[in-house]
Amino acid sequence: MVGAGAIYMPKFEGSDEFELVPIPMVSATFGRVTVDPGGLSVDVLNSNGFKVLLKGGYDMGGGRDEDDSDHLKGLGDIDAGAVIGAQLSYELGLVELYASVDKTIGGSDGLLGEVGANVSHHYDRFILSAGASATVADDNHMESYFGVTAAQSARSGLRQHEANAGLKRFDIEASVTYMATENWVIRGQAGVGFLTGDAKDSPIVQNDVQPSAMLIVGYKF
Template identity: 60%
Template sequence: MNHCKKRFPQAQQHKSARRALRLTALTATLGAFPIAAFAADLETDDAVMVPPQQFDTSRYGDFRDKLHDWKVTIGAGAIYMPEYEGSDKFDVNPLPIFSAVFGDRVSVDITGVTVDLYERDGFRVGVKGGYELGRKEDDSDYLRGLGDIDAGGVIGGIVSYERGPFEVYGTLDKTIGGSDGLTGTLGAKASYKYERFIFAADASGTWADDKHMESYFGITSAQSASSGLAQYDAKAGVKRVDVKGSITYMMTENWLVTGAAGAGFLLGDAKDSPIVKDDVQPFAMLGVAYRF
């Protein structure tokens, strides 16, 4: 059975772009993409050398040293994913790939910016800023009558400890606007390099507060009347557990192909919500990127 629905081309384009960005944020946040995680590891020692006499460093400063500190990866791919969190219907959407690392402290990807405040002996504490794109009721027929969840900004923190190929981490994110929710994630991941391959695996659990749960899984009396779904009160708790793996292959020093697959398992009040048609949420992605 074909799960992808037919819609007017322009509306479908807007929907696909919106969902692609939203799932990019979701999968990147949950560690599905190897790109951001391994940007520093993919750095090459080769640099394009320009004769110094072409630059007046006393006037402009030696900005070449600053540019060399940036490690940038950019590309595109496709992702197979549910229409929304809890759906049993899937779409294939285009997926932008982008990450940039500056020095040892600042990293940027399509989800936002992370700044490391403290790092010592594998222990790291950082802050981050980004966004939550919310949800549109026209993302799926199942959501009709539930209204939109507005976009909002996200501020948060991250604590992690890395030893060899293993890392444990915890994040706490507050959405300002939109759902106004608070979410926390605890997880562990491992990576391994073999010749031109980078393998990674990640497992995590996500907790959400009342505001987040009510926004994405609850149904008010007004929404019940509009949608025909039963009224439902979603409380705070662990909403999902995620497992995933990824493989990156370095075709050349600059070109790479990356793939990831995994599944999220909705739990508690999220799993029991009337809008959830399937509590197992698989995804798969494939992309090609170039690193500078």
């Protein structure tokens, strides 16, 4: 599929400012291998409702630049990096349960784990979907994105903060996909994340409620 769209989202995780970011969309599946802008995934198991994916690529949404916001001045930049990971999912009727783990190589060198559930329903030309998830993170990720060291505190004016491993956020989302023709697809999605724990308590975070919205138009070959 090829397409394009845009996402309206916080400038950084925890920001109270928003930006509109264009999204190019190119994806293709060759047997058990899927290639998209984030990298590739390999379907290594698909049996009796269970599916195991191995994935690798680039952390498209990772990294952070202190020039993204005046609030980040003095905190320094966080580089994006390569990502390797795996996902286990189980389909039970209309419901999919999943658990995934992703390791960033470079940048924060962080480790993220996510568990969640999605439900979808086909109605005529529409696909209606909704999901909920929880994300946990290790010390490297939490300290990189939510911690404030003594040196950063002196440069930025923010108070010092130690962010330890633990539950980072909950997310809920809903989407509508419209099959306009056999080939043309229009998808709208909205969601909201709720930062928690040491992430929520960080002085870097201006708003612990993080909404977003996305619209994509694509063509399926």
